[in-house]
Amino acid sequence: MAANMNPQDTPAIEFEDVVAGYKDFMILNNLSFKVRPGSITLLIGPNGAGKSTVLKTLFGLLKPRGGRITLGGVDITAADPKTLLARGIAFVPQGRNLFGQLTVMQNLELGGITLGMKTARERIPEVLDLFPRVRERSNSQASALSGGEQKQLEIGRALLLRPKVLLIDEPSIGLSPLVVQDVFKLLRKLAAGGTTILMVEQNVKSALKISDDAIALESGRLVLHKPASELLADPHIERLFLGGAIETRAA
């Protein structure tokens, strides 16, 4: 699908020769790729390949040193997170990102701060419906939650925004298998509703099943960009999961 994407379509997200990194250490070197609107694109690669860096750069947390990033054709290269949120992008970073000393409810409300409190409060019950575990704990301090509960809360907090584009970094970390299935199903549903999703996952097998396209990164460069189904059907698929295999294939 991705490979034979219609050239006229405006990509939902486009990286053109993006250079980005931390201070003087450039992780991404002239990275280019496109993401189709309303698709789930899976970003995979070994640890330290630069996957999270891609998402952070896209969301304006790292300023690119070169290249261009566009969102639905609009240049957002230098935009900050606040502007991007206003454009309908939401981001769930890797690791723990809650306000530990505030309650679960307060965390959710802050998640909707760009919506205005009224809208946010209206939408919170919907989100809690998706994650009953979180609902049970809604008055606890966020830091008291278990690892998985915290992750669910974080995902819920981003969904509150009903984003047009969702960037999500390894949602499955810490989630039990049933919840992972639920989350993946949810993402599929969102994509069906027109949301563009760019997801990083190490849980590659299950993630590929719900993805449209897959991008593999290695050392900050793109080593493949294919429809997910092709990858799943690839006879070398098992080898592909063995990280280093990508290297040998590419070489």
Add this chain to the structure above:
Amino acid sequence: MNKRNVVLAFLALAALLVAPHFLKSYGLYLLTYWLVFILATMGLNLTVGYAGQKSLGHAAFFGIGAYTVAIMMKAGLSFWLGLPAAALLCFLVGLALGFPALRVQTIYLAFATLGFNTAAWLVMRNEEWLTGGTFGINNIARPSLFGMSLDGSLAYYHFTLGMTIIFAALLWGLLRSPWGKAFTALRDNPIRAESLGVDIRGYTLLSFAIGAAYAGIAGALFASLVQFIDPAPFTVGSSIMMYLMVVVGGPGYFLGPVLGAAVGVVLPEWLRFAQAWYLFVFGTAVVLLMIWLPDGLLSIPDRLRARREAREASAARSAAAARHGGNA
């Protein structure tokens, strides 16, 4: 230590040996004062910079050391008895102060040490029978070494220099042994450290005790240098100044205290040309220095090195990318 550092160390030593011949007594006094504070803040650097224990009570140890020597010498005992006594007493008190540190961490520890400092100061001020109270202790003699009197300012300078070098070398040895890593582990993540067998209790206590002993030794040298002590230099304010010296110099850098103490002791003297405004200029300089180098003066080489390495690494990465010719 690599070759360049050895050369640098020798140059510095030579400069310190030659400098007095170009200085009058005031310059020499200032230099000695600076050395004393290097020794004291090296101890604090161990506690704060390496072991990450927020201590705002270091001046109390400095004072305990000074008073120990002064009181013992007034009682007719030798400086050479007083010095180890000062070190030992501070070590023990430091060990005791370490116990709150086991219960509370971060800012709460800073509060506790600050309280300790106030308490120590109150005793120095109020127990007049022992410490002379606000009248202080006057005419503290300078020691002699192997029959050589250290009364002259040049002799005392050399003595202080020798002591500073000896104790700096000892600390250096300690920090490059596994202890150094254990202290750093304690600073970066005590919970993880404990689960890996690092005796955080022991190392916390020792980081306080050893740091305090260094302050005690410095205090002993201070008492003999000024030849008069009263409670004024041992207030919480002085502890805060010492903390400032460590942070400005570069916490966790071995030579940070050398620069930090220079900022705290020598810089205000340099700035005296600004007349009434000199402390204003000094305060402003500290603020600007922090903004420029939040990790302290000694982070400059690290910064440069990190920048160079980062450039090389990104170059290597982009070269690799070019070699692979982009997409598969």
Add this chain to the structure above:
Amino acid sequence: MSAPVLEVRDLRKAYGAIQAVGGVSFQVMPGEIFGVIGPNGSGKTTMFNSVLGQIEPDAGEIRLNGADITGLSPLELNRRGVGRTFQTLQVFGKMSVRDNLIVAAQEHKGSMFSRMFAPGDSGLGPKADELIDLFRIRHVADKPAGSLSYGQQKLVDIAMAFMSEPALVLLDEPCAGVNPSLVGGISTLLKELNARRGGSFVVIEHNMDFVMDLCHRIMVMVEGTVMAIGTPAEIRANKAVLDAYLGN
């Protein structure tokens, strides 16, 4: 029948009205790889932290090789040969990766006093390098651990737990965020240590491929209690477990 390495009896821990762990008992045999699974919030981490002295359990008894270790500090447990990892990243952020690994084992060499005169790496350099290569973090070995990617930090974290080759290791979600190829590596490492030195392991994990492949026995926790303990095959066949946790 040999005696268990680790024996936990009726362990309980409540936070206010929330019974995080409500009476958990199990035994880990020498040379066993013991898996712990269960839905989010079922009390796995709380159970771990209680066993390891990180938090104080309300009730229960914990025995290591027959000796009562309830209430011992994490330090004591480590000295008795118990290693662990945490669910959250716990590395020494400002130290280099290599130093992270060295400090993880140095305290097992000699007395505190003798370490004052030991070489900087305590002679652990080769061992550290071995693990660095095994986890493919050679290119970042000299970087401060805090500046690594999530997965890389996770690898450092796991490697640290193995540096001193403890007889019993408890791992809390070791595979989270780790690339599949290295998940295999961890699996291989555990099996090898298990076979070579008869080490025992307790592993909390949500990655079912990993758990089912590796573990000899698995315990399923739900709502703070034990739902089932059994071999992977038994667990996979257990209808209740499927409903509560695995799905299909």
Add this chain to the structure above:
Amino acid sequence: TIKIANIVELSGPGTTSGTNFKDGMLLAVKEINAAGGILGRKIETTTNDTQSNPGVAKGLTQKAIDQDVFAIFGPVFSGSIMVSMAESRRAEIPNFTGGEAAAITQQGNPYVFRTSFTQATAMPKIARYITDQAKHKTLALIYVNNDFGKGGREMLMKALEKSPTKIVADISTDSGQIDFSAAVLKAKGASPDAIFVYTNEEESARVLRELRKQGWTKPVIGETVLTSQKVIELAGEAANGAIAHVGLTVDAPLPAIRAFRAKFEREYKYISDHNGMKGYSGVYALKAAIEKVGKLDRKAVAVAMKTLKVKAADQPGILMDVEFDKNGDLDRDSFLTEVKGGKQEVIATLPPLSKK
């Protein structure tokens, strides 16, 4: 030129005293220079701040010695003087201190000179007033717990030892203290005939206010500070009625002092306290000594200082007739003052202690 180093407390707890001392001293230098200097030579001054820290004072004294100054002025805090005078003695440089602690001149240092009374001189004078004139039988003492307060307290107690006046409450307070309700309550609780207050300016003002608030109507007595301009300004109405012995006061009914007060206020936009007068008259004492010797010889000047008698008529800058003794202490008239209607008024002039 004649170089004089001014080493004073310009920061830290001694700031107010040090600043006054420095300003007074600089004013005198300016005048003398305008009038052609001493023996035709201009005076050149350097001013350095000790941060109220003896360790720094020591270094600064050495700096002054390095610069080969003719005389050193300051510091004011006795701890700092202790170290600075040891250095100046070694270098044989006359040292004019602003300190009032008795111990300073008891060490037999031939190079140290007062610019004001010691507490050993002042306290007996006020004690004499308390016992003989006011006839107070009981006294409560509120003092500040620093070298100044404690030194004064000791001297007062010594002076009252053999008198019928008993000290019935002895209350320590801190410098920088805000709330004096406990101290005043305690003093009142002892129901004395009078309360003696010996603290620094701001604290004195707060004590006076608290005394008024708690309805104390009996006498409040002090030494020098209590009725000073600053305290009156800060305490406002509550200062009325306070009585104090003052060695030097800008409100003395003497033309020389009136003139000084006016000049000082014009120059520095505030009213000098006794420390300003100390610095000012100290420079004139030095001038008198140099002129007496007739050459710039430190040793000779130091010797001359020890028996120096200066009359205000000859040397108006000295402000009042003064005599130095062999210890370097000085003696002269002093005043009993009372605050009336927000102004310090001299109610009696007390002769030098030696004259009675």
Add this chain to the structure above:
Amino acid sequence: MTDFLQLFFSGMATGSIYALAALGFTLLWQASGTINFAQGEFVMLPAFAMVGLIAAGAPLPLAFVLTVVLAIGVLGWAFKRGVVDPLFRHGMMPIVVATIGLSIALSNGVRAGYSAEAHPFAGMFPDRIFNIAGVTITLADCGTLAFALLLVLATQSFLARTVTGRAMQAVAQNTESATVLGINVPRMIFYTFAINAALACAAALLVTPVYLAKFDMGVSLGTKAFFAAVIGGFNNSRGALLGGVIVGVGENLAAAYVSPQYKDAVALALFMVVILFKPQGLLGRKEERKV
């Protein structure tokens, strides 16, 4: 008994002064995770601004309003831009040291540039004394206490009940997450320091009649306030009031009934006990779980 009551009420009045200054500490800690060692100087500066404006002929209310505006600009905006922004992400140590430097610069700047003298400052309350059952209280005492109470409650409910207040706390706890959620981090930090500046002005208005405007008034005020904040609870604004009153009353009782020389030791002993047994302070919230 009358004595005791007198001491108690006087202590309350002094305590409310400490509380006003302590409030700044708790606010900054909750909303920016920083400790400002120049907090005392942040009160001293507005005090001098008001002294100056009044000397220039402005009536007190006008002087106060102008001072607040000035303070929000200088102690709020400029401080945030100049010191907090560059240092915020470097953790606490550099900010703490920068504020130490700032406190040296500010107090000595005022000394060198304005005056080393103490200046009297007429408060907004008329000089009135009440005598109730042998206990004397001034109108200013009551007024200060009432104001302190009001400000503490206002600050507390702002932080706890408004979304902006919570967003400010969020920034202190996890700046990166706050950014990701679209919280305007620089603006929240500005609010924090602007409110702090305004509170400092209010404190100056109430404190200066007693403390007197002097370049070093911040030192002792800052220290006492710091103790008060720790005892009450660094992460709770109501703690500032409780802590202030405890320190004020404790000192007085100690000076009267224990030993005036060691009266500071009583506040200190209290302080140590609190730190060791309830480090988060009497009203403070425990910090989060760590593993």
